[in-house]
Amino acid sequence: MKFQQAIAEYKALKTIYSQMNIQTSMGRKLLLDTEFSHSEAWIKQQWQQTEECTEFINAQNEQNLHKFFCLLNSICDVKGTVKLIEQDGVADDVALFELKVFCINIKKLKKQFDSTLMPLPDLQEAIEILDPEGLEQPSFHVYSAYSEELTKARKRWEKARNENQEEESRILYLECLKIEDQIRERLCKKLFVQVPKLKQALRNVALIDVAFAKALLAKELNLQKVEICDQKQINYKGMFHPVVKKLMSEKSKRYQDIDIEVGEDVFLITGANMAGKTMILKTLALNQLMLQYGFMTSCREGKVSLVESVQCSIGDGQNEEEGLSSFAWEIKTLDNIIKTMRQGGRHLVLVDELARTTNPVEGRKLVEGFIKVSSKQDSLTVVTTHYSNIEAPCKNMRVKGFIHHNLTPPIDIERISEHIDYSLVETDNTEVPTEALNLCRLLAIDNEWITLSEE
Amino acid sequence: MPFVEKLLGYKSVSFVGMEKNAGKTQTLNYVLNRLRTFSELKLAISSIGIDGEQVDQVTETAKPEITIYKGTKFVTAQALYNQKEIIADIESVSRQTTALGRLITAQAVSDGKVLLAGPSGSEQLKRLIDTLSTQVDLCLIDGALSRMSFGSPCITDAMILSTGAAVSASLPTMVAKTRFIYQLTQLPKYQGVESECLKQKENGIFALSDGEVIELEIPSLLMIDRYKDKIFAYGKRIYISGVLNEKFMQFLCTQKELSSTEIIIKDFTKNFASPESIHRFLQRGGRLSVLHPANLIAITANPISPSGYNFNNEQMLEALSQAIPMDIYNIKTL
Incomplete structure (x- = not known):
């Protein structure tokens, strides 16, 4: 491409290019x-x-x-x-x-x-x-x-x-x-x-x-070289999304760099809403693209395997234009990704909230199935999910999420990043973070709605 | 050596003709020749766009060739550059293209003839004049009484108008037409605080009310019948960014009261309405003003028409001088 x-x-x-x-x-x-x-x-x-x-x-x-x-x-x-x-x-x-x-x-x-x-x-x-x-x-x-x-x-x-x-x-x-x-x-x-x-x-x-142009860009966005390796791994220390980080710093908002080590096993990320799961996927995609188009990447240091291609299923509403339901669009996209993986070679596969638009029982099964299929391939796969108890061979990770102490509602949604620890920790995935209601309360959402939801 | 010295006080002067063969090119050639005596004067010459007139002449054989002299800079489109009859040193080539190719800026190494076609928009022409002004003392622009999107001669500091037998075979008609154009060039400059803001407006019709500029959302003055109620919704001071047409002027003249009505147009070339309705409007107390006033400094007249009839030199000058309080020169006796 x-x-x-x-x-x-x-x-x-494109934003990077325009800068x-x-x-x-x-x-x-x-x-x-x-x-x-x-x-x-x-x-x-x-x-x-x-x-x-x-x-x-x-x-x-x-x-x-x-x-x-x-x-x-x-x-x-x-x-x-x-x-x-x-x-x-x-x-x-x-x-x-x-x-x-x-x-x-x-x-x-x-x-x-x-x-x-x-x-x-x-x-x-x-x-x-x-x-x-x-x-x-x-x-x-x-x-x-x-x-x-x-x-x-x-x-x-x-x-x-x-x-x-x-x-x-x-x-x-x-x-x-x-x-x-x-x-x-x-x-x-x-x-x-x-x-x-x-x-x-x-x-x-x-x-x-x-x-x-690349040198000026690297200087402005603080991009670095990484170590390129043959092993199946993508490791970053202090990884950040250059566009978002710049935007946040311009608005003097907090931005947290994170460490990530994707390797042999499928990398499964859970975490509360707004905890930056999608952002991790987008950053991984952007970094890989920048790397393989000859740019430096947005991290402090890294050790990264080159891939054949970057495959994403990150729903951004593109499906509407094609007249497909969100579920149909996602399933078709994932099917294409599996076909690509089967053709051989190492790809970077990034899937956001797999099967989120269907019922949790079958949704969970679809996630498990996808992880099993991916595990057989040489590709590096990262999947985010809200489902718990995923029974499939994978590395379970969680975004740490809300720092609860000293929080009194309402908090400003614009400054939410100040209350979240974006770092990744290993977890056993028996329990996913149940912070949605808590979040609603912090954001001072309609009280009756929250109360009735809790009953 | 009439009026040539007048030019020296300006940075840019445009030459416009009432009609083809009114003597614009002759005027320009006369001026160029005269300016040679000022050996220290650095001169550049270009043209306003490629209007119908010039395209005709590109395809036909008769071309308005302009004679320039060693040291003069000229700017013309690539297709016409190749038809020059002069030795010239290319100094720059524009990145933008016109219908006749990119614009070439060159300096004459010998005397000789050139064909000119410059940028077609007012903005580009203004930029070109600004660039040239840093390198030369005086920019001459072969202009046109332009239509719609073409560059307007009003962006130069001064203007010279050419008229003559080519305008009409009847002396009174020629005088009346020339007088009307003269009157348009004398339209007052709009002094309101909004004028800077209005200069940025490329299209639309606007009401000016207490320093505010309100878009009236009238797509075209040709459809004024349908928008009669809208036009004066915010008062009687209206800015028309495009063409002021006859239909609208007639509509205005049906209004009971005109003494508080003011119509503002970009410059005098945007008026397409007839002399009759303009006069009626002004007589009934209406005001017509322009954002960019024209600075007409001389009129030249050509008694000979291409189709063969001639005016008597003296009668022509006499008739024009009586109708127009302005320096008028016979191009044939200059």
Whole structure:
């Protein structure tokens, strides 16, 4: 799956993407065309490139950095022109102008940031072809300096013009154009030799652009590298959802990072409502996507296995659009996930409140069945549920939940995070947290409703 | 050297013609030629969009070629850039595209002829003028008495109007039409506190009441019959962001009392109503004002029409001067 498709599917990833400062169209295209990678080497290479940019950023003052990004921003895509030259075509003045400005800008960029991992080629020869007067100005026309013949023809034309010989001047101008065409052809032939270097410049300026955007993102969201391992595990210490954490901190609300160790067994999470179970799944999905698209991840440290794909069943009401009942939509989604797992390979499977829309007796059985099916596969599976006494081979975890002391209702729903311990603890799953009523009371919900519910 | 010196006091001047062949291009060429004597003056030239007139002329053979001189910057669309007859150094290429390709900014290396087509929206044109203003002393804009979405000449500091025999074969008719346009350019600027807010409104009809801007939710003035009750629901000061049409003016003239009615339009080019109904409205005490006033600094007149009939030079100037209190120049004798 390409990054472009992934951001259409995962809202948080799109938010991350929209926060990135991509400067060039080449960079944007490169990033959007990036495939979900299964290569540890590629991911590490991406991190190294990001780190090279981070070092550069840290060594600059704000003003220089601003100038650097302005320069990067002014670099235009000249892929079309390079292709034209490669195919023995002749570029027009506008295309040659853009190519010249591109080469000059690449030269300037190289002077400021001489990357060892994404090296920019020396384009001096190309610049000289387009700059016979040696001024290195960001402008272009077919200079008279290119040929004596052109100089003479232009002089004849100007003379006729000045003498108001309309007809004559028109003929002489066409003659100049003919010579200009020959010169452009000659220039493009000379530039043909430079095509490999130009292509390298195009490729690497895109890499540089993306790497800088990733570096700034990592700095802003405090993203880290993780250890990539072969074992079936996803372990994070201090994992957080970068989008939500930033949002919370902007509203000066509490956000708690958590530790999580998903391994061989299916990872089953129970916990009170509002305790952040769904958020754990979403964070795991986002982190895995970021990792395998070559970003750093949102945690303090981690040890993570690469997966073939991320499979989610996190109901967000998408089903309505397809005209399916919520149950039908969920069951179809899970069926597809099972089919994918059966095809082999290791996937990250994230299922939120499995079978929550059906009766608890059968719902529990469906959960147990799904866990049993998943256990036979190589995939890493995390399931959240409200059902207790699940009898299936899994690792039972619970979100600690409400910190009850010192709580007097009503509490502000906006500040609920201050009263919840989001950390995960092992449990035996004989009893699920029964805090729904308690919660309603804390939130000062209609008293009669609560009282009658308790009877 | 009349009126050319007047231009030097401005950063941007647009040239508009009442009709095709009214002599706008001749005026522009005259000005460009005259400005050569100010060797220190840095000059740029572009055009308002690609209106019907220019597209016609792109496809036909007769083109309004403008002669510019060494050192002048010009901005034109790529398709027209390639038809130039001049040696020019390309300095920048826009990222946005117009119907005729991207906009090329170039500096003339020799004297020669260019074809111009600039950005088509007022906003883009304004941005272009702002950019050019940092590099040159004076921007000349080949304008148009534009329609609807096209850029308006009123975004420049000053304006020169060209009229002539091409407008009408009858001298009195030509004078009357020119006088009407002149009168529109003299519409007062709306002074209310809401004017900054109104400049942001791209479409809709609004009531202005005690400094408040209230959208009237009338989709079009063409449907004024159905919204008669709504239009004055919040008072008699109305801003029309689009075109002021004849139907609405006639509707206004059926109102009993007009002395407290004020209609505000974006600029004078947005008026499509007839001179008769405008005059009637104003005579009965109605007020018509604009957000962007036009600064008309000269009128040029061309006694020769393309279809062959000519006015007598002196009679033409005499008739225009009597009707319009403004400097008027015969383009043929400049």
